[in-house]
Amino acid sequence: MTGVAIVLSCVLGLAVGSFLNVVVWRVPRGESVVRPASHCPRCEHVVRSRDNIPVVSWLLLRGRCRDCGEPISPRYPAVELGTAIAFGLVAWWIGWSVLLPAYLYLAAISVCLSLIDLDVRRLPDAIVLPSWIVAPALLGLAAVAEGDGAAMLRALAGAAAVGLFFLVAAIAYPAGMGLGDVKLSPVLGLYLGYVGWGAVVVGMFGAFLLGAIVGVAVLVVTRDPKAGIPFGPWMIVGTWIGLVVGQSLFGSYLSLLG
Structure with missing residues (x-):
């Protein structure tokens, strides 16, 4: 069944990726993602259906x-x-599971938010705020189906903890943390918390470590102390690291301490 999930997820990913191209271009400009239909920006001809195959x-x-x-x-x-x-990678990792829709949704917003943040240094509310509803709903349905209410309670606690941490960080150092990052953080904390507290710790540590490494690299290359980097993509990459290997890494760390 995992193979079927991978194939179906890849096909779905092609279609979703086509839609994300529209989202990435139009949402930062305040345009509708529905109208007008996709068209050439030069001649304004509407893209034909046969020319819209991913x-x-x-x-x-x-x-x-x-x-x-x-x-x-x-x-x-x-x-x-x-x-x-x-x-496809998410389906390979999760398998044919009630959790799959929740993680595919996270993968979709990961792609579009990372690209938008890299393009315009902004994480639009039009994508982030609906995730406050969609992500808990999908994870909540999975928790009910699996009979794992503890995971959902931990997810909500993770969302609150990570969100509060980012809010305090933004207040303490507003130049280094955007409001969009603060708004996105509870969504990422929700997913990390669902997996476990080790995932939360590793995910957030990974986000800041990656952000620092890339920031130093940009500073060395540009030699411009004012050259900033968008933090959203590294928050997202750190979150995926925490989700996939966070629990095992944190457990190994605790074993070394013990």
Whole structure:
């Protein structure tokens, strides 16, 4: 069944990745993700259905608009393929489980929020705030199905703890922490808490460690002390590290101490 979950998740990822391309472009600009239909920015011709097949259409069109020849960025198929791979990896990790929808949702917002933050240094409320409802709902349904109320209570505690930590950090050092990071943190803490407190610790430590490493690297390359980096992507990467290996890493650390 895991193989079926992987295949279906990859196919779903291609479709979701195509939609995420629209989200990443339009949401930061305050545009609707529904209307108008996808169109060429140069000639404004609406993209035909046969030209809207993830990855395949870009290859068949050789990366150009069918009507005017305007180049189509390779980022579009890259996002579609990358989302498909991400969904497939999540399905391989989780398997055919009631938790799969919750983690696929996290994978989807991870992709679009990381790209938007890298593009415009912002984590839009239009994506983050609905996650405050969707993520607890999906994890809550999984907890009910698995009869694991303790995991859901721990998830809510994790969301509160991580959210409070980021709020205090933003108040103490506003130049280094954006409000979007603070709003996203309870969502990530929710997922980490569902897995365990070891995941919370490793996930948050990993986020700040990665952010510091990349920040130093950017400073060395640019030699500009004012050159900042968006923290959202590293929060997200740290969270996935915590989810996948956090419990085992934290357990190993405690064993060494013991």
